[in-house]
Amino acid sequence: MTRTRGEHVLLWGGILLAVGGSLFPFLWLVSTSLKSPIYVEAIPPTWWPDGSLVFYRNVLFEHRLFDYMINSAIVAGSTTGLALLVATPAAYALARLRLPGTAWILRGLLCVAMFPQIVIAGPVWRMLERLGGLNTHWGLVLPYVALTLPLAVWILATFFNDLPRELEEAASIDGCTTGQTLMYVMLPLAVPGLFTAAILTFIYAWNEFFFALLILTDPAKHTLPVGIALFQGEFTMPWGEIAAASVLATLPLIVVVLLFQRGIIGGLSAGAIKG
Amino acid sequence: MHMQSLTRAPRTQADRHTGRLMILPMLVVVSVFSLYPAVDSFLLSLHRWFLGLPSLGRPFVGLDNYREFLQDPIAHQALLVTAGFVLASTALELLLGLGIALVIHEHFVGRGGVRAAILVPWAIPTVVASQMWRFLANDQYGAINLVLFGDDIGAYVPWLADPWSAFGIIVLADVWKTSSFAALLILAGLQLIPDDLYDAARVDGATAWQRFWHLTLPLLKPALLTALLFRTIDAFRVFDLVFVMTQGGPGDATQVIQFYGYKTLFTEGRVGYGTTISVTVFVVILMLSFLYVRMVGSKLLERRAT
Incomplete structure (x- = not known):
């Protein structure tokens, strides 16, 4: 051209x-x-950093950033695993098994994905209070799984839908049950789709703020977004520390985006749901 | 294609049974943690309940909370701020998103890298983006002042202290964060337009502008509408940005309805009324979602329709 x-x-x-x-x-x-403290508070600001790592040392060893990272990793990791476990069979059934009401379920999931968090948060909070789930990781993971399922199901269903049917038919002629067909024939082919769904679910759970703010109120349990949002200095805003913490919270995501840009772009437009 | 549907048609009963079992866990999780809470919120909005005053109980008050909502000037102000935010941010995001989509749809050296760079704002946690823009807009150490005024520190502006500029910064932060997502939705639409059409237009001597105006834009309408609805719904739910950057201030200038609902519900403990605010937002979003769901084009849904 x-x-x-x-x-x-x-x-x-x-x-x-x-x-x-x-x-x-x-x-x-x-x-x-990457600036030294005196340069962060320079007026006018300086463009280039002097390469000091003091803020990174501060957030990692004097604040609880390390705990936040662990909490976020546990919550986001468990959410991703559980969401995929629940979403994969559902997506396969919705894409391939011609159950009555399939289109309605898929449309309904899109609607549910749009629910404002605040309308869900109050009742979920009270439910978790009764079950003893406040300030526990599982108490946050369960609502996260529910919130990420619509996206995961749509991505996976779109993916299954595009796979060739001949293989399934061959499998069923060979006497595979539906479950075996999914497990041994379709799942290996769906690995790229699973990967995309996993990445988007993980990013959602890693970044989510509202539920994390309400459910994990104990500072030792905070996830990264809550820790960063509530970062307070004694007298002034600790901008250098906030910047260092923010960079550390974002770095894993940037690596993921750089590596899997293609899959992410494809996955996000499946049903055009937001991650 | 026809052969396939013929061979697939007689599904066994056992298969259907397995299928239902496969969907069941998903339906249970979504029902317990999304549908039931939404219904519960609606029921709560018909009660009066103050967390700080347990002796008052939770009497059923019918639509009293909704009447209060209609007469609450702070709620009206919050709705106005939200409407302004939705209009401004969605309009800008669509324009920018269209521009970005047109650029990354082209073939050029290094396109993968450019696409990855554009995804960075989307991937960054909203809380991080909020702190970042709060810092960029800082009256003394912020990059916005540095870029605009350089060493002339007398001219530096406390952007977040003025109602209008604070509102502007929040819109700017949202536009920065989400334009790339709008771009991806529009890009998906662009990829559906066959190249032959452009080649034909070229042969007919159409300029780039004519191709855009008479070919791309009309064919892109569904994708643009999808992106518009999607961004509208999402902008309506804005919370993180306001929580981190302004806490609704200065005054009530950036207090969007979600933040007001949060404050009423979780900070002040006015559960009944706070829930009413959230349910009102919910109803508006639900109506927009119905429109959205009708418009979503997907092979998944098309196949069912036949």
């Missing part, structure tokens, strides 16, 4: 703006996190 000179200028101008606009604010945060 050939472009005119004007089209070239437009394209590369757009690329520059989009990439610059997307990255500049975060790069500023990275720069802040």
Whole structure:
């Protein structure tokens, strides 16, 4: 495809703006996190950091960031595992087994994905209070599984739907039950779909704030978003520490995005649900 | 294709049974942790319940809470702020999203890297994005002032202290965070437009602008509408940004309805009324969701329809 000179200028101008606009604010945060305390509070601010790691040391060893990271990893990891365990058979049945009401269930899931968290949060909180689930990891994981299921089911169902049917038919002629067909024939083929669903579920649980704020109120149980949102200094805002904590909370996600950009873009438009 | 559906048609009863068992756990989890709570909230909104005053009990008060909502000036202000936020952020996100989508749809060297870079704002936790923009907008150490005024520190503006600029910064933060998602939805629409159409238009001598205006835009309408509805629903639910950046201030300038509901429900312990606010938001979102669900195009749903 050939472009005119004007089209070239437009394209590369757009690329520059989009990439610059997307990255500049975060790069500023990275720069802040690598400054010495006196430079963070310099007026006017300095553009380039002096490469100090003091804020990273502070958040890791003097604040509880390490605990937050562990909590977030446990919660997001368990959510992802459970959500996939529940979503995979459901998605397969919805995509392939022609049950009555399938379209309604799929549409209903889209609606449920839109529920505002606040309307669910109050009753869930009281339910967990009765069950002793407040300030426990499982107390947060269960609602997270429910919140991420619609997305996971849609991604997986879209994926199963695109797989060739001949294999299933061969399997059923060979005497496989539906469960065996899913386990041994379809699941290995669906690995890329499972991967996409896992990544998006994990990112959702890693980033979620509202439920985490209400359910894990004990500072030792905070997840990263809650810890970062409630970060307080004694007298002034500890911007350097907040920046360092933010960079540490975001870094794993950036690595994931860099590695799996293609899968994420494909998965997000499945049913056009937000992660 | 026809052969397949013929061979697939006679499904055994046992298969259906297995299928139902496969969906069951998913339905149970969603019912217990999403549907039941939503119904419970609706019932609660018909009661008066103060957490701090257990002696008053939880009397049924019918629609009293909804009457209070209609007469509550703070709620009206919050609805106004929310409406402004939804309009401003959604409009900007669609425009920017369209621009980004058009760019990353093109073929060029390094496109994968560019796409990954554009996903960064989407991947960043909203709380982190909120703290980041709060810092960028800081009156003394913020990058916005540095970029605009350089060394002229006398001109530095406390962006989050003024009602209008605080509102603007929150919109800006949301636009930064979510335009890339709008772009992905629009990109999915762009990928459905066959290249032949563009080649034909080129042969007919259409300029880039004409191709965009008469070809891309009309064919993109469904994707744009989907993105519009999706972003509207999501903007309606804004909470994290406000919680971290302004706590609704200065004054009530950025107090969106979700934040007001949160405060009433969880900080003040006015459970009945707070729930009423959340249910009202819920009803609006549910209506938008119905529209959205009708518009979602998916092979999954199409196949059922036949």
